[in-house]
Amino acid sequence: MTDGGSAIPEVHALLRVLAAGRDVLELGSAFGLGAAAMAETARRVVTVELDPDRAAATRRRVASLANVEALEGDWRRATGSFGLVFADHGDYDWERILELTEVGGFVVKDDLTPGRAVDGDPVRTFLLRDPRMVGAELLTTPSTSAIVAVRVA
Numbered sequence: 001m002t003d004g005g006s007a008i009p010e011v012h013a014l015l016r017v018l019a020a021g022r023d024v025l026e027l028g029s030a031f032g033l034g035a036a037a038m039a040e041t042a043r044r045v046v047t048v049e050l051d052p053d054r055a056a057a058t059r060r061r062v063a064s065l066a067n068v069e070a071l072e073g074d075w076r077r078a079t080g081s082f083g084l085v086f087a088d089h090g091d092y093d094w095e096r097i098l099e100l101t102e103v104g105g106f107v108v109k110d111d112l113t114p115g116r117a118v119d120g121d122p123v124r125t126f127l128l129r130d131p132r133m134v135g136a137e138l139l140t141t142p143s144t145s146a147i148v149a150v151r152v153a
């Protein structure tokens with residue numbers, strides 16, 4: 001597990017692929033590395049960060065990227081419908097996340113420990129078992145995993 005800093009490069013590589021041609025919402029910008037990675041392929045990236053210092057660091061990092069909008073505040077106040085939502089902020093309101101995800105859109109949750117049971121795990125229960133989602137858990141390194149899920153209803 002990471003310490004609330006940037007996602008690992010392997011996750012950013014996965015996100016570049018999934019973001020291609022899509023409108024992206026990132027929940028938790030940290031220092032803007034994820035937003036910058038997704039901006040390489042996305043149509044548009046909206047990234048939201050609660051911590052003012054981190055939000056300012058993100059604004060500086062993405063200042064030259066025309067397809068990135070860096071917002072400061074709570075992600076729950078974000079509006080719109082997105083083709084990729086990168087849920088990287090720590091506390092999960094899955095119904096709200098679903099409202100922000102278009103049908104056919106991806107939700108990604110990284111920084112997981114592989115091999116954990118689905119039962120009793122709210123993240124895995126929603127992304128792997130909710131009837132509105134179809135998900136798969138992928139190793140991002142030998143000791144970390146991410147779930148990529150698509151909204152199907």
Ligand SMILES: C[S@@+](CC[C@H](N)C(=O)[O-])C[C@H]1O[C@@H](n2cnc3c(N)ncnc32)[C@H](O)[C@@H]1O
Nearest residue numbers: 004006007028029030034049050074075088089
């Ligand atoms: C793991 S870091 C994000 C890393 C970033 N996505 C990347 O790939 O480089 C999680 C961030 O979420 C932020 N955060 C936590 N709760 C939040 C909320 N309710 N709204 C917006 N950001 C939040 C934290 O301040 C922290 O910077």
